[in-house]
Amino acid sequence: MAKNNNNNIFKASWTYDEAPESIDHIQIKEQYDLYIDGKFTKPIKGKYFDTINPSNGEKIANIAEASSEDVDKAVKAARKAFKGWAALSGKERGKYIFRIARLIQERAREFAVIESLDGGKPIRESRDIDIPLAANHFFYYAGWADKLEYAFPNRDPKPLGVVGQIIPWNFPLLMAAWKLAPALATGNTVVLKPAETTSLTALKLAEIIHESGIPKGVVNIVTGAGETGASIVNHSDVNKIAFTGSTGVGKYIQKATAGTNKKLTLELGGKGANIIFEDASIDQAVEGIVNAIFFNQGHVCCAGSRLFIQESVADLVIEKLKRRMETLIVGNPLDKNTDIGAINSKKQLKTIENYIKIGINEGGEIYQPECKFPTQGNWCAPTLFLNVSQSHRIVQEEIFGPVLAVQTFRTIDEVIEKANNTPYGLSAGVWTEKGSKIFHLTQKLNAGVIWGNTFNKFDATSPFGGYKESGFGREGGLHGLKPYVKFE
Numbered sequence: 001m002a003k004n005n006n007n008n009i010f011k012a013s014w015t016y017d018e019a020p021e022s023i024d025h026i027q028i029k030e031q032y033d034l035y036i037d038g039k040f041t042k043p044i045k046g047k048y049f050d051t052i053n054p055s056n057g058e059k060i061a062n063i064a065e066a067s068s069e070d071v072d073k074a075v076k077a078a079r080k081a082f083k084g085w086a087a088l089s090g091k092e093r094g095k096y097i098f099r100i101a102r103l104i105q106e107r108a109r110e111f112a113v114i115e116s117l118d119g120g121k122p123i124r125e126s127r128d129i130d131i132p133l134a135a136n137h138f139f140y141y142a143g144w145a146d147k148l149e150y151a152f153p154n155r156d157p158k159p160l161g162v163v164g165q166i167i168p169w170n171f172p173l174l175m176a177a178w179k180l181a182p183a184l185a186t187g188n189t190v191v192l193k194p195a196e197t198t199s200l201t202a203l204k205l206a207e208i209i210h211e212s213g214i215p216k217g218v219v220n221i222v223t224g225a226g227e228t229g230a231s232i233v234n235h236s237d238v239n240k241i242a243f244t245g246s247t248g249v250g251k252y253i254q255k256a257t258a259g260t261n262k263k264l265t266l267e268l269g270g271k272g273a274n275i276i277f278e279d280a281s282i283d284q285a286v287e288g289i290v291n292a293i294f295f296n297q298g299h300v301c302c303a304g305s306r307l308f309i310q311e312s313v314a315d316l317v318i319e320k321l322k323r324r325m326e327t328l329i330v331g332n333p334l335d336k337n338t339d340i341g342a343i344n345s346k347k348q349l350k351t352i353e354n355y356i357k358i359g360i361n362e363g364g365e366i367y368q369p370e371c372k373f374p375t376q377g378n379w380c381a382p383t384l385f386l387n388v389s390q391s392h393r394i395v396q397e398e399i400f401g402p403v404l405a406v407q408t409f410r411t412i413d414e415v416i417e418k419a420n421n422t423p424y425g426l427s428a429g430v431w432t433e434k435g436s437k438i439f440h441l442t443q444k445l446n447a448g449v450i451w452g453n454t455f456n457k458f459d460a461t462s463p464f465g466g467y468k469e470s471g472f473g474r475e476g477g478l479h480g481l482k483p484y485v486k487f488e
Helices: 068-087 090-106 108-119 121-144 170-185 200-211 226-234 247-257 282-298 310-327 344-359 412-420 435-444 476-486
Strands: 034-036 040-041 048-054 059-064 158-161 162-166 189-192 220-221 240-244 263-267 273-275 306-310 365-367 383-388 403-409 427-431 451-452 485-487
Touching: 034 068, 034 200, 034 226, 059 200, 068 158, 068 162, 068 189, 068 220, 068 226, 090 108, 090 121, 090 170, 090 200, 108 121, 108 170, 108 200, 121 170, 162 170, 162 226, 170 200, 170 240, 170 476, 189 226, 200 220, 226 247, 240 247, 240 403, 240 476, 247 263, 273 282, 273 412, 282 310, 282 403, 282 427, 306 310, 306 412, 310 383, 310 403, 344 365, 344 403, 403 412, 403 427, 412 451, 427 435, 435 451, 476 485
Parallel strands: 162 189, 162 240, 189 220, 240 263, 273 306, 273 427, 306 403, 383 403, 427 451
Antiparallel strands: 034 040, 034 220, 048 059, 158 485, 365 383
16 A cells, blocks of 8 residues: 655654553353344344454354344334333333433443444544443433423324334444434334444343333344345335435435335435634644544544645645644554554455545545554554545545545635535534634535534534435434424
8 A cells, every 4th residue: 555755754752552441341142143022032044144353353243144034023023012112101211211321321331342342443432432422312312202292392293103223333332322212212113223243232232221121022123234124124014214324225225215104314425524724723623634534443424534724724734634643543442542443344444445546546645654553453544635636536435434535725615615516415524713604604515514613523412414415314402303203
């Protein structure tokens, strides 16, 4: 892979000692079955697949592969449970959801370690962001469960019925919380499918759900790959599909549900614009750039993967950004010093490497810090591309890895036009000292979420979602309740 020969001029002169998180306190079974109708049950066809630690290639556990017959069994259990769950008072439903939140908090350390083992993300991110946010979503929607008449005044909201939910591999537990909590609060029952490469925390969540005493059949968790997800999407007795994942799969789901009575929300890919104005706090902005694209190895649908810097400060920002990139530590996800962990799978690593080759072949100027990778596992150095244009594929297409494409601009109108010149519309960031400039761009940028002087800030009370090929519908906040209710 191409390297910049001048990388060493930025190299830090100090190193950190290793600070690995202990794994002695976690419990992982050799084999995990499906969670259907309040109990763990073996798949009808008896098939299992391996879940792999992306940082060393070692097998962690066997995971059940659900067939269409297993999905049908789960949907029937959810349908049977729906009447009783929907009839419960909001106060009683809220008690169960609140209990789930508390149990996640109690086992937060275990969840954080398993999330990093199974997904490859740094333990600092799992510990400080994913797990606390997951608990917060359950807490937040537990509070809404008995207040739906205030969420939708004079409209008499009713639950939809059985909800099929399919979540991605980049934020496994957090995405499960985003989807489960509002669905349960509004009185629906659920069949949830986690991504095949990161099923462990969803199955550990099934243990917590079971421990909470929630009525059997209210939550069912089936594991598997694309065929399992397709069985959920195409099942005739599912009332709603909620999907987070790639735009390509989202388009398939939209076609599959067209002409049916199923409600649908899609949270898909992104190519977020991160805009740095000349009056921004440069050091703060550089930290924001790093967080926007290298957080979770760039496995973030709303990542700030397109950087626009005002021309007058471009050289300064790029120099500071290169210096900061040299300090980033790539390595063991369980090391508390690690900034960038392992790429989630060999397949995704190959995709990222192919895009880096495309960027080089199209004439982009690549910059990568020197990184000493572990001998095993899936690793990619943080990557910067300079001298690219709007027509470059690495500027237009979602890479889903630690790859940043940099362009410059002179005027506000120019950067608005460039930022909006993409099929996606999920996120954007604006860095400036002038609030009026931020508010102006929020009206002009085609993005569902726009951050001001920060990036990748999430909160259970704030809605999240996109436009164009980034999907439709919102998750989080009061807005996150609406996709799970109907008005009669």
